[in-house]
Amino acid sequence: MSVTLRIILIVCSLISFILVVRKIKQTKLKVTDCIIWILGSILLIFMSIFSNVVVWISEKLGFAAPVNFVFFMMIVFLLVEAFHHNMKISLLNEKIKNLNHYIALKEKEEKK
Amino acid sequence: MKVLLIIPAYNEALNIEKTIQDITTNTNYDYLVINDCSKDNTKEICEKNQFPYLSLPINFGLASGIQLGMKYAYQKNYDIVIQFDGDGQHQAKYIQNLVDEIEKKNCDIAIGSRFVTKKKPFSLRMLGNTLISFCIKMTTGVTIRDTTSGMRAYDKIAIEEFVKNSNSTPEPDTIVYFMKKGMQVKEVQVEMSEREFGESYFNVWKSIEYMFNMIFSILFIQIFTKKRKENKKCQ
Numbered sequence: 001m002s003v004t005l006r007i008i009l010i011v012c013s014l015i016s017f018i019l020v021v022r023k024i025k026q027t028k029l030k031v032t033d034c035i036i037w038i039l040g041s042i043l044l045i046f047m048s049i050f051s052n053v054v055v056w057i058s059e060k061l062g063f064a065a066p067v068n069f070v071f072f073m074m075i076v077f078l079l080v081e082a083f084h085h086n087m088k089i090s091l092l093n094e095k096i097k098n099l100n101h102y103i104a105l106k107e108k109e110e111k112k
Numbered sequence: 113m114k115v116l117l118i119i120p121a122y123n124e125a126l127n128i129e130k131t132i133q134d135i136t137t138n139t140n141y142d143y144l145v146i147n148d149c150s151k152d153n154t155k156e157i158c159e160k161n162q163f164p165y166l167s168l169p170i171n172f173g174l175a176s177g178i179q180l181g182m183k184y185a186y187q188k189n190y191d192i193v194i195q196f197d198g199d200g201q202h203q204a205k206y207i208q209n210l211v212d213e214i215e216k217k218n219c220d221i222a223i224g225s226r227f228v229t230k231k232k233p234f235s236l237r238m239l240g241n242t243l244i245s246f247c248i249k250m251t252t253g254v255t256i257r258d259t260t261s262g263m264r265a266y267d268k269i270a271i272e273e274f275v276k277n278s279n280s281t282p283e284p285d286t287i288v289y290f291m292k293k294g295m296q297v298k299e300v301q302v303e304m305s306e307r308e309f310g311e312s313y314f315n316v317w318k319s320i321e322y323m324f325n326m327i328f329s330i331l332f333i334q335i336f337t338k339k340r341k342e343n344k345k346c347q
Contacts, residue, residue: 104166
């Protein structure tokens with residue numbers, strides 16, 4: 001892995017790490033919801049520091065270049081996150097809908 | 113049998129009074145307007161005329177409105193629920209035919225169809241209708257001519273399914289799902305008029321999106337639901 005890529009990875013992970021911590025301090029994020037981002041940025045730092053591990057794994061798995069493996073890992077991570085969010089949105093939607101129904105039914109009951 | 117008419121209304125201030133008048137002159141059944149957080153004064157009109165209504169604080173779409181009506185019907189122990197549009201397209205004089213069909217135990221769901229005895233006109237609008245019809249024929253073997261009709265009667269089994277399964281919507285894919293669960297579906301000839309006031313929710317893109325969603329849902333998702341052999345009614 002080239003030095004430039006390693007520096008970019010470190011910078012990116014540091015920025016995301018700082019951003020997450022700041023948002024938690026401003027109570028705009030719940031800690032339990034953003035552990036995944038902190039873990040992700042730690043993983044990125046690890047990948048850029050111990051790049052020979054990445055090179056070794058990518059060679060064993062048959063990737064043309066180690067950088068492909070890094071991107072592959074990121075894409076998998078993002079896809080999993082996107083799916084997870086999709087599920088959460090569906091769940092929240094369902095909850096709001098039920099609340100909506102509950103309010104409408106309650107309102108009618110109280111009018112009597 | 114206790115019958116409830118559910119009238120989902122979103123921005124139907126211009127049509128709702130006429131619709132209710134049509135219902136009260138032609139039938140004696142209970143009805144319930146479901147105001148899906150209309151931006152106009154639909155709610156005030158219901159209040160003023162003392163129509164029985166439920167008013168949702170957040171706009172959530174047709175499916176949610178019907179589900180709320182089903183919940184209400186389930187709580188109040190209604191036997192038949194009829195979905196009836198508030199825009200004046202449906203005519204109340206045909207409601208009795210739908211109720212009769214269910215009361216005679218001919219079916220669990222009666223669809224008010226425009227094309228049982230009459231031929232379907234060939235237009236772009238009906239193309240989607242025909243496509244969905246074809247998909248239903250392929251997956252269940254049952255011919256339903258007017259798939260997108262919004263005038264439907266549901267019996268107690270269907271009401272219960274609506275309450276328990278939040279994926280139930282008043283759309284053709286749910287009809288397919290219900291058929292796979294062993295419910296019988298019949299079509300009853302009705303006539304529908306064009307809407308007088310207000311705008312339909314569907315424009316060209318919405319229609320295409322709707323068609324795509326329905327076909328996808330019927331062909332790919334419903335196939336994976338297990339077919340129940342025995343009919344609940346026979347138990």
